[in-house]
Amino acid sequence: MTMLRDALLSALVALGLFGVMIGLKTDPGPTSLVLTWRPEAVAIAVVVVFFGRLALLSWRASRPAVAKGPGQVAAVMRKAGKYLAPVLLVLTATMPFYAGRYYLDLGILVLTYVMLGWGLNIVVGLAGLLDLGYVAFYAVGAYSFALFATEYGLGFWTCLPLGGLFAATFGVLLGFPVLRLRGDYLAIVTLAFGEIVRVVILNWVSLTGGPNGISGIPRPTFFGLTFSAAGGEGSFADFFGIEPDISQRVIFLFYVIFGLALLTNWVSLRLRNLPLGRAWEALREDEVACRSLGINVTITKLTAFGIGAMFAGFAGAFFATRQAFISPESFTFIESAIVLAIVVLGGLGSQLGVAMAAAVMIGGAELLRGIVIAGVDLVEYRMLFFGLALVLVMVLRPRGLVSGRTPSVSLGKAREIPAEMVAEGRG
Amino acid sequence: MAELLSVENLTMRFGGLLAVDTLSFTARAGEITAVIGPNGAGKTTVFNCITGFYRPTSGQLSLTHAGGHGFQLQSLPGHRIARVARVARTFQNIRLFAGMTVLENLMVAQHNTLMPNVASGLLAVFGLGGYRPIQARALDKARLWLDAIGLTERADDVAGALPYGAQRRLEIARAMCVDPVLLCLDEPAAGLNPRESDELSALLLRIRGGEIGDGCSILLIEHDMGVVMRISDHVVVLDHGKKISDGTPEAVRNDPHVIAAYLGDGDEGLE
Structure with a gap:
């Protein structure tokens, strides 16, 4: 009885929500938009919600009372993770040998987000500083790369570190005034910083080209050898005596971002086991205690911000050279939100979790393209799936896909620390 | 014994509340100095001033290392007090x-x-x-x-x-x-059972004596009088931010001011 009432209530809420959202459709009319009323679609949605809720409730009721403890789930995940990480690594490294051009492009996109996720993980996951403006450093990296490459004609391998350096400098500059703020306040200020950087780029037309962006950014070279479809003198294909093919550049780009992502991963894993990374984690656990132990809290936070920003700068530089064109549109708040969602979904501080979350959120969403159901491309609904995935993970695994932390140092055998014990940080 | 920490006319004011009022006392090297007093007497505030969590309204906190090197704690940034002046602390919670x-x-x-x-x-x-x-x-x-x-x-x-x-x-x-020269403990025995308090007293005596580590003086806030009387070399009693007594445990225990503060003169309850 209570089940029925619950299901009816859900159906009522669904009616209220979907009545407008699904029931009213705007169509272009002869002079203006015309509203079309679709009662049958609403009816279907409401019926689905009613029976779905009923099914969920009866499933819950029939389930045995003893639920699987979180420890068990974590143990299974850990065991899987041990084998999953090397398998994923090999699969990614050999991707150019079995995947087509489309999947390679997608792989590059996913790896860019994996790298951004790992970079942000240093700031949010390790140091516990909630940064909502991470895209600002991505933008700084991309624009400094683009400007150095187009204005001064510097090569890819010179501009790449410059992009990272500039982003890190910006990270430290932003860090100085805002790191005294904590928690929500820090989040708001970093959000504002992200927007400020975008607005400045948009309006500083003489330097950045404003909304027109910067085009003609040189493509990366392989030790001075260019990749071009035409081949010719000094090109990669010419030097190695092979047929020029545009996919050579894609494969090269793929390995560049793969290498950059692995570098990010290696540096953050290494730092975690060193005093600096340990201080970040201690800061996340208890800032006051850190201060009482003589740790310079400001400097420690700044290094986290700076190093996180540097990797965003590398990713931005890579983005610029891959696209050959950048404009402020690529650096909106939604990018920060996506990267943060990847970190939260993956599990704060977990490298494997972040990589998996990026693959699912970016790759998975892209794979929906072309799947047409009832006349609509599913990719149009990617934000819906995003939201659904977030809600599902937060309900089932509130600390992210892969949670728990491995101690940075141990006398005996290191044991995983359950996520419930680990603080999330208050900025 | 050489003076390690000298607190002179320390005053800490929070708006209209005078938490610590021109307090002066000294802690000598190689000793355990206890700061006691009823709840709200200002003990933890004194600790927070010494360890740099509060900046005192006025007064001087001078720390002198064995080598003669001196520090003015009230003007050192918080993290440098632990790092350079070598004052470490624990917390009440x-x-x-x-x-x-x-x-x-x-x-x-x-x-x-x-x-x-x-x-x-x-x-x-x-x-x-x-x-x-x-x-x-x-x-x-x-x-x-x-x-x-x-x-x-x-x-x-x-x-x-x-x-x-x-x-x-x-x-x-x-x-x-x-590696502190002065260890500030804020109620280390709170919540411990008698056996654990005994172990704690033994640990603190070993720390003071240099049996573990390089020897370290201790400044102690404690409500457990058993622990205080057993291990302290010197006791400072605070009430309402002022020092009401200062001396050996024996002397303090028999000081009428202390008895009045703890047993209450008028409306104050038993600690």
Whole structure:
């Protein structure tokens, strides 16, 4: 009885929500938009919600009372993770040998987000500083790369570190005034910083080209050898005596971002086991205690911000050279939100979790393209799936896909620390 | 005995509230100095001033190292008080890094030894800067303190899961890993059972005597009079932010002012 009432209530809420959202459709009319009323679609949605809720409730009721403890789930995940990480690594490294051009492009996109996720993980996951403006450093990296490459004609391998350096400098500059703020306040200020950087780029037309962006950014070279479809003198294909093919550049780009992502991963894993990374984690656990132990809290936070920003700068530089064109549109708040969602979904501080979350959120969403159901491309609904995935993970695994932390140092055998014990940080 | 910490006319005012009122006392090197007093007497405020968490409204806090080097604690930034002046502290409500292991807690405390500056911290990523021998020494020191507090077996357990008494001991060991000349303990015996308090007293006496570590003076806030009377060399009694008595445990115990403050003269309740 209570089940029925619950299901009816859900159906009522669904009616209220979907009545407008699904029931009213705007169509272009002869002079203006015309509203079309679709009662049958609403009816279907409401019926689905009613029976779905009923099914969920009866499933819950029939389930045995003893639920699987979180420890068990974590143990299974850990065991899987041990084998999953090397398998994923090999699969990614050999991707150019079995995947087509489309999947390679997608792989590059996913790896860019994996790298951004790992970079942000240093700031949010390790140091516990909630940064909502991470895209600002991505933008700084991309624009400094683009400007150095187009204005001064510097090569890819010179501009790449410059992009990272500039982003890190910006990270430290932003860090100085805002790191005294904590928690929500820090989040708001970093959000504002992200927007400020975008607005400045948009309006500083003489330097950045404003909304027109910067085009003609040189493509990366392989030790001075260019990749071009035409081949010719000094090109990669010419030097190695092979047929020029545009996919050579894609494969090269793929390995560049793969290498950059692995570098990010290696540096953050290494730092975690060193005093600096340990201080970040201690800061996340208890800032006051850190201060009482003589740790310079400001400097420690700044290094986290700076190093996180540097990797965003590398990713931005890579983005610029891959696209050959950048404009402020690529650096909106939604990018920060996506990267943060990847970190939260993956599990704060977990490298494997972040990589998996990026693959699912970016790759998975892209794979929906072309799947047409009832006349609509599913990719149009990617934000819906995003939201659904977030809600599902937060309900089932509130600390992210892969949670728990491995101690940075141990006398005996290191044991995983359950996520419930680990603080999330208050900025 | 040489003077280690000299508090002169310390005043701390929060808006209209005078928490500490022109307080002066000294703590001598190699001694355990206890600061006692009823709740709200201003003891923790004094501690927060000494350890740099509060900036005193006025007054001087001078710390003199054995070598004669002096520090004005009231004008040092918070983190430098632990790092340079070598004053370490524990907290009334335990502040361990609960999500890190016991060993990691002791390693974080040696942060400044392990990483003298940011550049060396970054160089260590590439295996440069001679990090390994430093880490080996830090681990040795952590082992020493683990043995001293009897937590060697639990070194790789997460600190937040330890029993209460062990967390108290770990916090003291963590503070001692800073290599302090003065250890400030804020109610270390609170919540301990009699056996644990006895063990704590023994541990503090060993720390003072230099049996573990390099010898360290102790400044102690405590409500457990058993512990205070047993281990203190010198007791300072506060009430309403003012010093009402100062002397050996014996002298303080018989001071009529102290008895009045604790037993109440008029409306004040028993501590």
